[in-house]
Structure formats: C-alpha cells, structure tokens
Amino acid sequence: MKNVLKAILGLVAVLTAILLFNAYNLGDVRPLGSPTKFMNINIQKAVDRLSGGIKIPTISQMNSNSIDYTHFVNFNRYLRREFPKVFDTLDSFVINKHSLILKWGGAQPLKKPILLMAHMDVVPIDEQSLDQWTYPPFGGKADEEIIWGRGTMDCKGNLFAIMESVDHLLSAGFQPTQTIFIAFGHDEEIGGNEGAKKSAEYFSKNGISFDFILDEGGGITSGKSFGIEKPVAFVAVSEKGYMTLELVARGTGGHSSMPKKETTIGILANAITKLQANPLPARLGGATKQMFQAIGAEMKLLPRIIMGNQWLFEGLIERIFSASPAGNAVIRTTTAPTIISAGVKDNVIPAQAKAIVNFRLIPGDSADGVIQMVKETINDDRVEVRQPEGQFGSEPAPVSDPTSIQFKQLTQKIYDVFPDVVVVPGISPGGTDTKHFLDLSPNIFRFSGLGKTDDSDMKRIHGIDERISIKAYEKGIQFYIHLMESLGKNQKL
Ligand SMILES: [Zn+2]
Missing domain, CATH: 3.40.630.10 (Zn peptidases)
Incomplete structure (x- = not known):
C-alpha cells in the first residue's frame, strides 16, 4: 500500500514538474535590446x-x-x-x-x-x-x-x-x-x-x-x-478567409390550411439550427499556438500552466475561447447566418426557402473542406448548399x-x-x-x-x-x- 502511495506521489510530482517546466518554458519572447533614441520630429x-x-x-x-x-x-x-x-x-x-x-x-x-x-x-x-x-x-x-x-x-x-x-x-x-x-x-x-x-x-x-x-x-x-x-x-x-454559402430548401408549396409535417421554411430552419449547434472544429495549432505561448508567458501562474500545457488542457482552452465571440473567432472558422428569405403571403407555403451563411475561414480549413463539412452537418438532400454566383471569396492566407x-x-x-x-x-x-x-x-x-x-x-x-x-x-x-x-x-x- 505504501509503495502504491509512493508511486502516486511520485507521478504527481513528475506531472507537476512537467506542468511547471512547460509553463515557465514559454519564456519571455522579448529580445534583448535598448529602447531607441527618438528623433526630433516636427x-x-x-x-x-x-x-x-x-x-x-x-x-x-x-x-x-x-x-x-x-x-x-x-x-x-x-x-x-x-x-x-x-x-x-x-x-x-x-x-x-x-x-x-x-x-x-x-x-x-x-x-x-x-x-x-x-x-x-x-x-x-x-x-x-x-x-x-x-x-x-x-x-x-x-x-x-x-x-x-x-x-x-x-x-x-x-x-x-x-x-x-x-x-x-x-x-x-x-x-x-x-x-x-x-x-x-x-x-x-x-x-x-x-x-x-x-x-x-x-x-x-x-x-x-x-x-x-x-x-x-x-x-x-x-x-x-x-x-x-x-x-x-x-x-x-x-488572415482568415472569406466564404458565403447559400442554402436552398425546396419542396412543394401549397395552401397553409393543410400544411405538410415539414415545410420548406421548417427544413431550412432545421439546417441552420444544425449548423449553429455544430460549430466547425477548433484549430489550436500553428499561429494560434504561437499566440497562446506569447500571451501565456505574461499570465499569472494558473493560466500560465494551462497555456503552457496545451497537450493536457486543449479541451479546456477550447471551451474557454469558444465562450466569447472574439475568442471563438480566434480558434475556428465561424458560421454566421446573415440573410434569410422565403414566402410572399401569409396563407401560402413557399416552395422554396433560402438562407445566406457567411464563414470566416481559419488557416487549416479550405473553402471546399468547409462546404463538405456543412453538407455533412446538414445531412438533408432537400437542402442544396451552393456558392452564390459572383460572390467574393478568399481562402485563408498562408x-x-x-x-x-x-x-x-x-x-x-x-x-x-x-x-x-x-x-x-x-x-x-x-x-x-x-x-x-x-x-x-x-x-x-x-x-x-x-x-x-x-x-x-x-x-x-x-x-x-x-x-x-x-x-x-x-x-x-x-x-x-x-x-x-x-x-x-x-x-x-
Ligand atoms: Zn484599412
């Protein structure tokens, strides 16, 4: 029993040492140098x-x-x-x-x-x-x-x-x-x-x-x-890329007195709800990791340990950043429905409902990849996913x-x-x-x-x-x- 306890304590000590080492190894990225002499300018x-x-x-x-x-x-x-x-x-x-x-x-x-x-x-x-x-x-x-x-x-x-x-x-x-x-x-x-x-x-x-x-x-x-x-x-x-997609739900329209179980508006709403409930994956590597390291080095001990040990706290970091719009934009491709249109009259079910969704692509994602993920998330053949013609777009910058x-x-x-x-x-x-x-x-x-x-x-x-x-x-x-x-x-x- 004593040996087990010893082993556990030993492991805790090693883990603590690793966490602290990584936290302090974030170091101070500040290079050595002296503040410049300022010129006299008018x-x-x-x-x-x-x-x-x-x-x-x-x-x-x-x-x-x-x-x-x-x-x-x-x-x-x-x-x-x-x-x-x-x-x-x-x-x-x-x-x-x-x-x-x-x-x-x-x-x-x-x-x-x-x-x-x-x-x-x-x-x-x-x-x-x-x-x-x-x-x-x-x-x-x-x-x-x-x-x-x-x-x-x-x-x-x-x-x-x-x-x-x-x-x-x-x-x-x-x-x-x-x-x-x-x-x-x-x-x-x-x-x-x-x-x-x-x-x-x-x-x-x-x-x-x-x-x-x-x-x-x-x-x-x-x-x-x-x-x-x-x-x-x-x-x-x-810099993040830019892509806009159009979602089009098609069905049979008709009189609103005898609606089908699902209308085009309902189908489209469901597709948007799915996109909002399933954000695109967070990407914590590359430039984002460098950002965490630079700010981590300036943090107090506990957050510094978290930022310095991404291998252990990745999930926690993702949760913290996902919680705010600005933080969320830093770690993933964002999904923003911006325009929705359907219907012309209160007693007519529209045969078509459309939504525009704007994405800001994080490096690591691509326009094609995001379109694929959007289709998989919506997973409904009645909803077409397409890029509007003539729409401006850009891939994330290298x-x-x-x-x-x-x-x-x-x-x-x-x-x-x-x-x-x-x-x-x-x-x-x-x-x-x-x-x-x-x-x-x-x-x-x-x-x-x-x-x-x-x-x-x-x-x-x-x-x-x-x-x-x-x-x-x-x-x-x-x-x-x-x-x-x-x-x-x-x-x-
Ligand atoms: Zn400017």
Whole structure:
C-alpha cells in the first residue's frame, strides 16, 4: 500500500514538474535590446499634413459607379504637394489611375526589397449617424491631443506616418541599404481588386518579390481582451478567409390550411439550427499556438500552466475561447447566418426557402473542406448548399513563420519603440490588401505601427468619431522611422 502511495506521489510530482517546466518554458519572447533614441520630429507639421489628408473624402463604395474619383485625384495631388522631397527623390508609379507605388532605391540593389503598405480609401459615413459625430468626419479637426475624422486610424494614419518617416529620413541624409517599396491602394475597403491587385501584378510582371511586407493590422491595444496586464502589439501572420454559402430548401408549396409535417421554411430552419449547434472544429495549432505561448508567458501562474500545457488542457482552452465571440473567432472558422428569405403571403407555403451563411475561414480549413463539412452537418438532400454566383471569396492566407528572422527583426523594432508592450503573433479576423500579395513574399505581417490606442478608440474604426491621439501618431512616425532606419545607414554620419 505504501509503495502504491509512493508511486502516486511520485507521478504527481513528475506531472507537476512537467506542468511547471512547460509553463515557465514559454519564456519571455522579448529580445534583448535598448529602447531607441527618438528623433526630433516636427509634430505640428505632421498633424497638419494628416489633418489635410483627412479633409479629402476618398470614400470607397461597393457600387463603383457612386465613387467620386476626383477626391482620389486630389488626394494624390495633395501628397505630391505636401511631400515634394519624397516625390523628387523616390521613383513614383501611378497604378490604375489612383493607386501609388514609391520606390526608394537601396545602396545594395541586389538585396531583396521590403514593402510597406497602407490604403488611401475610407469607408462611407452612415448618414443616420452624422449628427452623432463630435466633429464633421471630413473636417480634419485637430485639437491639443487628438486628430478627429474618418481615416485617422484606418488607414491614413499609417499612410501619412510612412510618408513623414521617409521625409524625415531624407532630410537626415539617409539612404536605405535594402530597397524600400511603398504601396498605397485606393480600394482596400471594397476588396482591393482595382488597387492592390493591380499593384501586385506590377511587381510580379517586373520580377520583384519582397524580404517582408508590412501592412495595416492590429495595433497596440490594452491586453485586457487577451487576459494580460501589459498592452499587446498584435502582429497578424495570417488572415482568415472569406466564404458565403447559400442554402436552398425546396419542396412543394401549397395552401397553409393543410400544411405538410415539414415545410420548406421548417427544413431550412432545421439546417441552420444544425449548423449553429455544430460549430466547425477548433484549430489550436500553428499561429494560434504561437499566440497562446506569447500571451501565456505574461499570465499569472494558473493560466500560465494551462497555456503552457496545451497537450493536457486543449479541451479546456477550447471551451474557454469558444465562450466569447472574439475568442471563438480566434480558434475556428465561424458560421454566421446573415440573410434569410422565403414566402410572399401569409396563407401560402413557399416552395422554396433560402438562407445566406457567411464563414470566416481559419488557416487549416479550405473553402471546399468547409462546404463538405456543412453538407455533412446538414445531412438533408432537400437542402442544396451552393456558392452564390459572383460572390467574393478568399481562402485563408498562408501563415508567415513567427520564428523567422524577419518576424524577429520586426518584433525587435516594436520593442525598441514600444518597450512596455508584448508582441503577440496571431491570425487577423479581417482582411487586408495583402491578400493580393501572397505570392510576393513568405513573410507578410499585418501591424499598424501607431502608438497605443484606447480600446474605445478601436471601436470607432468604421464607426462614429474615428480618431487618433497625437501622441500615438507621433509614436507611429517614430516606429516607421526606426524600422526603415535599421534597413540602411545614414550617409551624412
Ligand atoms: Zn484599412
């Protein structure tokens, strides 16, 4: 008996040791480095230039006939007028009338170039909400602390911060070692087919590919939603795919006085209920695992043990994340019925009922695979599952390796400029223009290098009172300066 007890205690001790070892082995991913020295920049001038850019309503509309392209012409003119040194020194190429590529030739042209991206278009303003804006969305209002308006965060803040950084480095006599390309699309908010896609074709045609690509993405936010205290710099190493399916239930219609046991509406409702009750499988590997490790290393002992020992706690982690919409979106392909239609009259049973279901595909899943799983879950021949014709869709983006040198370099730059944050790799739930650049680099990162943003400000993106603090904007300029500076040398020094 004593021996059995001893054996059990021994096992418990070994298990505890393994759990603790794994928990602490998550380590601190923070590389060693000293915070960068900040450059003196003329922030007032930078604020004025961004504010002037906000005033130009470069609005994307799903119906391209309603887009007013004169604003895009004006925006391009404005950039040229405000940043003459940049346009005099860098080569510039206009792509499909309104998108812009800049090329800053490196001292060593054989080195693979890098690409920085942003977009010049913004989403429209919901007319109903116009009176809820503190300042007009295209007024470009800047007070002591904040720049207000549509596009300040998404994505003219990034765009102007990149321009300011180049301008600043040119004044300092800097030339990069690696060639730096900059690409600004003009229709990201409606899929990027006219802007980013055409720019990507330009690069392909000219045989240009990139060491790494940095586009907009998650910025620096409070760590609360990740369950940690430090602010998080979320760098997306992939983005989810997008697919919409149409479910069509067919049957015999008829008079509502003598309905069959099951009507088309009932059949369709049943199919949707099955989809909601059986979520697609969670995928906790790959980039998601890297995310768990990065946030786990910052957690208190118990959650740290759980995050560090996925081999044992996978089920628990899945349950915790599945419980909230944001957590659920991180670990699986999501299922969202968004439109339902059937019937024309209260006493007629419709012969057909239709539903539209939107899926956001996690890396590891594919459009074909999800369609197969949906059919198996519904398991009813009376319900047709099909992709609506002409519907936009994309597979999940390949995952860029978060252990690559390029990711580590980017991480280092983030820590240099934002020493109090935790860099967390992960999968972006939303799409960016990089979806058109997947063949041009294995290292595609989506991170808006602006300073820390209040969680409430994140919600203003695409919403009411979009804004950015001047402090965050200034940090953003410092970030892009530091990033580009590390890719070359100062010729004057
Ligand atoms: Zn954007």
